[in-house]
Amino acid sequence: MRFGLFIVGAIVALAQQRNFVSCPIVRDTKTVPCFLAEYDGETYFLGIQQDITNDFHPPQLKHEVLVEGAVAQGPRVCGGIPLKPVSISVLKEVNLACNTLLPAEPGIEAPPAPRGAGPSSRSSKAGAAPRSPLSGRQEFTVLYAFNDDYLEFGANQVVTEAVAYAKRIGASNVKVTGYRATTILSNGERLIEKAGLGEKRAQNIATLLRGLGVSGVAVEWRNEAERGDGQTDPSRRRVTILVTP
Amino acid sequence: MRRPFLVVVVFGIALTLSAQYQDRFKITWIEPGSGAILPELDAFDSVEGTLGVVNASGPVNTEGHPFFTPLGTNGRACVNCHQPTYGMSVSVEGLLERWRLTDGKDPVFAEFDGSNCPGLPQDQQSSHSLLLKRGLFRIPLPWPPRNADGSPKPVEFTIEVVRDPTGCNTSREYGLKSADPTISVYRRPRPAANLKYVTSGGQPIVLKTGTLADVDPETGKPVGMNLMSDAREPSLKTQALSAIMGHEEARVTPSREQLEKIVEYESQVYVAQAAHIFGGPLAVPGGPAGLGPIALRDHRAGILGDNDYDPVFGQFNSWKGNDYYHASVARGADIFMFRQFWLRDAAHINSIGLGNPLKRTCATCHNAQMTGQDLSAGWVDVGTTNYPTWTEPSTWADSSELPVFKITCVRDADPHPYLGRVIYTTDPGRALISGRCIDVGSIVMQQLRGLAARAPYFANGSAKTLREVVDFYDRRFDMKLSDQEKEDLINFLGVL
Numbered sequence: 070m071r072f073g074l075f076i077v078g079a080i081v082a083l084a085q086q087r088n089f090v091s092c093p094i095v096r097d098t099k100t101v102p103c104f105l106a107e108y109d110g111e112t113y114f115l116g117i118q119q120d121i122t123n124d125f126h127p128p129q130l131k132h133e134v135l136v137e138g139a140v141a142q143g144p145r146v147c148g149g150i151p152l153k154p155v156s157i158s159v160l161k162e163v164n165l166a167c168n169t170l171l172p173a174e175p176g177i178e179a180p181p182a183p184r185g186a187g188p189s190s191r192s193s194k195a196g197a198a199p200r201s202p203l204s205g206r207q208e209f210t211v212l213y214a215f216n217d218d219y220l221e222f223g224a225n226q227v228v229t230e231a232v233a234y235a236k237r238i239g240a241s242n243v244k245v246t247g248y249r250a251t252t253i254l255s256n257g258e259r260l261i262e263k264a265g266l267g268e269k270r271a272q273n274i275a276t277l278l279r280g281l282g283v284s285g286v287a288v289e290w291r292n293e294a295e296r297g298d299g300q301t302d303p304s305r306r307r308v309t310i311l312v313t314p
Numbered sequence: 315m316r317r318p319f320l321v322v323v324v325f326g327i328a329l330t331l332s333a334q335y336q337d338r339f340k341i342t343w344i345e346p347g348s349g350a351i352l353p354e355l356d357a358f359d360s361v362e363g364t365l366g367v368v369n370a371s372g373p374v375n376t377e378g379h380p381f382f383t384p385l386g387t388n389g390r391a392c393v394n395c396h397q398p399t400y401g402m403s404v405s406v407e408g409l410l411e412r413w414r415l416t417d418g419k420d421p422v423f424a425e426f427d428g429s430n431c432p433g434l435p436q437d438q439q440s441s442h443s444l445l446l447k448r449g450l451f452r453i454p455l456p457w458p459p460r461n462a463d464g465s466p467k468p469v470e471f472t473i474e475v476v477r478d479p480t481g482c483n484t485s486r487e488y489g490l491k492s493a494d495p496t497i498s499v500y501r502r503p504r505p506a507a508n509l510k511y512v513t514s515g516g517q518p519i520v521l522k523t524g525t526l527a528d529v530d531p532e533t534g535k536p537v538g539m540n541l542m543s544d545a546r547e548p549s550l551k552t553q554a555l556s557a558i559m560g561h562e563e564a565r566v567t568p569s570r571e572q573l574e575k576i577v578e579y580e581s582q583v584y585v586a587q588a589a590h591i592f593g594g595p596l597a598v599p600g601g602p603a604g605l606g607p608i609a610l611r612d613h614r615a616g617i618l619g620d621n622d623y624d625p626v627f628g629q630f631n632s633w634k635g636n637d638y639y640h641a642s643v644a645r646g647a648d649i650f651m652f653r654q655f656w657l658r659d660a661a662h663i664n665s666i667g668l669g670n671p672l673k674r675t676c677a678t679c680h681n682a683q684m685t686g687q688d689l690s691a692g693w694v695d696v697g698t699t700n701y702p703t704w705t706e707p708s709t710w711a712d713s714s715e716l717p718v719f720k721i722t723c724v725r726d727a728d729p730h731p732y733l734g735r736v737i738y739t740t741d742p743g744r745a746l747i748s749g750r751c752i753d754v755g756s757i758v759m760q761q762l763r764g765l766a767a768r769a770p771y772f773a774n775g776s777a778k779t780l781r782e783v784v785d786f787y788d789r790r791f792d793m794k795l796s797d798q799e800k801e802d803l804i805n806f807l808g809v810l
């Protein structure tokens with residue numbers, strides 16, 4: 070019975086999942102622009118312009134985007150069905166066909182933006198709740214966009230936390246493991262991250278750790294791409310940092 | 315300077331300046347080894363009015379001072395290219411005057427990098443055309459780039475010389491195929507002033523690349539990487555050493571004391587526009603708090619501007635409703651900070667997680683308080699050097715003076731985010747140091763202070779006036795600025 074419910078739940082979740090590659094669409098509004106994408110005849114709302122401290126990093130015109138998100142309940146946003154959570158991966162190669170910028174229209178509004186147009190010393194991200202101090206063996210996970218080894222702001226913060234922890238406890242061993250992964254698109258197609266990416270990610274993180282004063286860093290990586298499930302694929306594009314006291 | 319009318323006007327204005335600047339007005343080119351006392355508060359003629367210079371540590375005796383004394387073999391000192399008169403840089407106007415007064419013998423025109431290429435007939439102005447027309451010095455850089463230990467760095471692209479007006483990049487002796495493969499690019503000297511701002515902001519991990527920041531070899535601490543147009547030197551001391559061994563052609567390494575004295579001097583000089591020919595003194599009670607060199611001396615470095623309550627160059631509201639000029643400056647400040655446009659296809663801005671395009675303002679990138687640099691490591695491909703947005707003519711022109719390189723990125727490297735794997739450029743910028751394809755054409759943005767005294771602008775000296783700077787951005791980002799908005803922006807930039 071439980072297994073049956075699990076299967077049903079998985080099917081429902083997959084039905085709500087939208088994994089696709091397409092050109093992004095940028096729509097101006099009275100406030101900040103919205104980022105959208107079309108798939109299978111429908112328009113999806115991905116997010117709004119914020120700043121780099123936010124978890125949502127918008128796609129880019131001149132590039133296709135890999136969207137991996139779940140359909141959220143509620144009304145359309147900026148003319149699109151909202152996907153939340155949503156993972157955005159800007160594909161590296163330039164695609165000049167991705168160039169749709171729409172003007173603002175009455176009645177199409179972006180959700181409230183926490184910050185204006187100029188520089189701001191205030192992050193758009195709400196302050197994180199204080200955490201109790203870490204202790205013992207800890208694993209830190211650095212996540213990446215598809216086929217990418219660029220350390221986005223949030224990932225940068227994870228590395229910084231791992232460094233601080235390893236130094237605080239005088240870690241005896243720090244094991245860095247790099248992975249590459251597979252994404253299953255909603256149309257059944259499989260996208261596999263390029264060979265060697267797990268090693269590159271791991272070596273990059275190890276270089277950062279050593280450069281920031283962490284000793285005893287061991288590096289390993291998986292050559293094989295991790296299998297995808299169409300739902301949690303972004304969580305497997307990663308490097309883990311296992312810090313042992 | 316042969317500007318009798320302007321000099322008379324400016325002199326008249328100078329006499330009306332606040333007491334701190336009275337009796338200080340003069341026009342001065344400091345020659346190496348000439349010996350003089352530089353006052354604590356100084357003022358110099360500039361096109362727009364008066365440039366103020368503050369020596370925060372008090373009067374400076376240049377006699378025997380290593381910043382003002384030739385330490386190499388070509389007669390140059392640091393001051394040759396970093397003149398207080400020209401905002402601690404050097405202007406084309408000043409260089410032309412030096413050519414006239416010295417018949418081209420001033421050491422600033424040294425064959426090594428003050429001419430388009432060594433080996434050219436040095437007595438001819440045409441051999442120094444990039445310096446005399448654009449204020450550009452030759453920067454010879456090894457290819458491939460090297461690590462600190464001299465080993466070659468891995469590189470992600472090949473480089474070919476497509477066009478070589480100076481002859482240096484195809485030279486058998488100095489070029490890319492010489493025994494010591496070298497790329498010559500041509501760049502403006504950056505102002506050696508307000509440096510506590512320029513050197514602030516070091517973070518362990520560079521936001522734009524996710525890689526380790528360079529560290530100061532003496533302290534081991536990460537540096538801001540905003541000092542040079544390609545961020546190749548981590549500290550003022552390493553920059554001074556490199557400049558002495560290169561620009562001054564020294565055979566003997568300068569002493570630690572000499573380097574420290576140079577850094578000590580540079581670190582206490584503040585320059586900014588102090589008065590305007592139409593606006594009078596700029597740093598006055600009740601006016602914008604960020605104007606004038608004393609404000610730079612007293613303000614804290616490393617602060618991100620916040621438009622809502624603490625803008626990049628302070629509030630200009632008190633000038634709104636004033637006379638035409640002050641009101642125009644205040645409008646220009648608002649344009650700089652609030653006028654939105656689509657900021658697009660700028661590598662290391664749009665490509666770092668902010669999205670492309672981005673509806674923001676000038677102050678999004680020029681965000682550091684008091685100088686308008688980027689608070690993080692500030693290399694950006696804003697489009698000045700890469701085709702087709704480059705500042706050179708977009709179609710063939712015999713008058714084009716800069717070399718053109720073809721960059722071809724390897725397949726497994728990340729391509730340039732908006733230009734792909736084949737890029738034509740007049741200066742690969744940061745990529746000549748990092749070897750990375752994504753960095754091609756990225757130049758570290760520079761401070762916006764003392765602008766009126768040190769034309770031309772951009773690292774490649776392509777904008778003869780502030781109008782041309784504004785025009786470039788207007789074209790590049792399709793800002794659709796009106797003539798009035800352009801005038802306001804120019805007036806605003808002119809008071810910085």
